[in-house]
Amino acid sequence: VDERELIERVGRLIGSEHVRDDCAVFTAGGATLVASTDMLHETTDFPAGMTDWQIGWMSAAVTLSDIAGMGARPLLLLLATGLDRPERLMGITEGALACCEHYGATLAGGDTDAHSECTIVSTGIGVAEEGHVVRRRGSVPGDLICITGIPGCAQAGLSGYTEHRKALLEPQPGVREGPLLAKAGATAMMDVSDGLVISLYDLLKVNDCGYALRSDKIPEPAGVPPLEALEMALYGGGDFGLLFTCPPDMMPVDGVEATVVGEVIAERKVLVDGEEVERRGYMHGWGG
């Protein structure tokens, strides 16, 4: 049973609209709000050699990235930490605080506990300034497929390309870009942290169209041999760019560095250079 199957089962129980996007969406006092929770375990989610500060940073970043993926601005973050050694709490909290402060969110508390394996659950709440969120559903044939950042860099860092180690250990979520893309009119959006191709499969599942990438358009991690670099860009996890679709006349968007990497098509498939590709990517377990 992989994670996506489990989530589908839960979706049938609690209503699939609640498990479809990076965040839950709700309203209060006339505001449209989003909320997301992410559970991270030391052995499966944190690459070996991370400092506690980096663990805290990454725990905050994954949730800020989910909020950005809805086109919302983060308001506050809560951190629940299960600790094998209590003294680690300070380093982890300092890293999470640095990430929150960098991106304009408030680290507003949490819970802490003893635990055999360091386990962090970060929960964030954001607000959709424009009054609407961008969901995974919404692509139409003829839209462009675009990404921010360079996919595959985190995977390159994991594979020993030291110039990409910071991308792996201190990911930069698209907090600034997400709301700008929502305002500009992106039709569908999500973060790409599980990998580019598998994220397109996630879009495929909730849209009535398909996605055709062009490999020559996809930016790749520098300093990596071409074939390996493309493999990393298509299937590597751990990057925090945004994947979105939009009408052709939307690009470029002021203040957002993004790359057009393909086109939304009518046929319900995920293609690279016209060939169907397999649904694989990051599914818990670094390197898996």
Next chain:
Amino acid sequence: VDERELIERVGRLIGSEHVRDDCAVFTAGGATLVASTDMLHETTDFPAGMTDWQIGWMSAAVTLSDIAGMGARPLLLLLATGLDRPERLMGITEGALACCEHYGATLAGGDTDAHSECTIVSTGIGVAEEGHVVRRRGSVPGDLICITGIPGCAQAGLSGYTEHRKALLEPQPGVREGPLLAKAGATAMMDVSDGLVISLYDLLKVNDCGYALRSDKIPEPAGVPPLEALEMALYGGGDFGLLFTCPPDMMPVDGVEATVVGEVIAERKVLVDGEEVERRGYMHGWGG
């Protein structure tokens, strides 16, 4: 290092106003909102013999209780579950969903993961309908000390008094009572899930007054010998009643069954029948 010490250290880092209450407080779109996250582990937080459904129910209940403790109404809940066996997810989700539906909250998704020990982090968001929350700080000498429910029942259930087993395994948070008490003018409030006396010490820390209980006023779990019953009522954890202070003329409050158990005093101590009592109660680890 106990949990409360760690929380104080984190408070110095992120701002003590963020760790002082049962929930973080924030505003969006003119609404006053609260958010709380709770981490629960199978070995330390769930009494032996609980079903997955009860584990799900309790995970939701602890967070709904935190929201109620601020006088707010719950909106939605997110559940992050680390599972030793993936098939447990359905039972846990069903229990959490039942609790949410019973109390008018939406179970809006979450995250799931493999984990050696079943670990659940429940995060809830609520809204303060009256536009203000009731915090732990706010008691003044002359206020009454009141509680809803009967303290010690969960502890009695844990100690083998079977008639109280349901109080232990399927706790009932004060979702209905919290907002009514906020509206009526409670001056300070929190849930009493760590125990009555230790909760009064939590109030003591953030107020400029003290708390004097009268043991003959405290309701006690039925069917338990008197001395043991008083011990359970004062120090037992796991109950989900609300502890609040209020002006003498506030009680009774329409629709709320509550008991006056003492008085707020100028002297900064926690007293039972005029004698100072030690600061102890539930600190993780059932029976501890």
